[in-house]
Amino acid sequence: MSRLNEKVALVTGASKGIGAGIARRLARDGAKVVVNYAASAREAQSVVAEITDAGGRAIATRADVRIKAEVDALIASAIAEFGRLDILVNNAGRYQFAKVEESTEALYRQQFDLNVLAPLLVTGAAVPFLKQGASIINISSFVTRILPSESAIYSGTKGAIDAITGVLSRELGPRGIRVNAVNPGLIETDGTHANGVMGSDFRAWNEQQTPLGRIGQVEDIASIVSFLACDDAGWVTGECIVGSGGMR
Ligand code: NAP
Numbered sequence: 148m149s150r151l152n153e154k155v156a157l158v159t160g161a162s163k164g165i166g167a168g169i170a171r172r173l174a175r176d177g178a179k180v181v182v183n184y185a186a187s188a189r190e191a192q193s194v195v196a197e198i199t200d201a202g203g204r205a206i207a208t209r210a211d212v213r214i215k216a217e218v219d220a221l222i223a224s225a226i227a228e229f230g231r232l233d234i235l236v237n238n239a240g241r242y243q244f245a246k247v248e249e250s251t252e253a254l255y256r257q258q259f260d261l262n263v264l265a266p267l268l269v270t271g272a273a274v275p276f277l278k279q280g281a282s283i284i285n286i287s288s289f290v291t292r293i294l295p296s297e298s299a300i301y302s303g304t305k306g307a308i309d310a311i312t313g314v315l316s317r318e319l320g321p322r323g324i325r326v327n328a329v330n331p332g333l334i335e336t337d338g339t340h341a342n343g344v345m346g347s348d349f350r351a352w353n354e355q356q357t358p359l360g361r362i363g364q365v366e367d368i369a370s371i372v373s374f375l376a377c378d379d380a381g382w383v384t385g386e387c388i389v390g391s392g393g394m395r
Contacts, residue, residue, distance in 0.1 A: 154234055232277060
């Protein structure tokens, strides 16, 4: 018997990168998975196809998680398809470093709206359906530990997520709902390829500074999320678990 059998998971931003890796891993561990996406329908369908080809169950659901009406429809579609919700992974996020004098209102709103407002909206809409034993996992970042220069907005969003994780662990703990964060180090994803980080000095610096001698892959983060989602983590809440190969 797989450790997430009978559980239903929603992963936001699961068409690509870390979210897609988490969706695949939770399905492999027995969960039925709602693969959320905003724009990349083809990629989301291909994650669903991988899961169903392997004998699992998944659906792809479009919703811009910054918009409350779309979030409400996303949660409704999860309940309509699978009848319950046990695991919520708030993963959708964006990152753009900028010097403070170039940190515009637009950059602030793009990152705070997706990285902070959206997890609050999705969690708020999901909570009425979460029962004793449910698990919420927020994807934060190791930037809240290493505080890289020129990351004030992005690190600000993830610092907020670390704080929100602690607050909600207290608020939802009495209802048997656990809330944790995973703080990845640099991970090779569609996003880090698209923004040029993969070929950059920042990647080389990360490799040099990481005790385990490499940057991360999506599977490195998905396995931590799967643990936090399962009942073996039943005494773990309010934690921010750094997955960075030892870099801090
Ligand atoms: P990515 O490859 O760029 O993928 C981002 C995902 O978010 C895509 O599936 C995208 O879907 C979705 N998304 C974007 N806007 C959305 C919206 N408004 N509503 C719903 N979904 C939306 O990103 P990643 O590198 O995997 O990062 C994922 C998370 O990990 C983020 O929270 C990031 O901050 C965090 N993180 C990443 C790293 C890293 O090194 N990669 C390190 C630490 C933390 P569409 O294409 O369909 O819009």
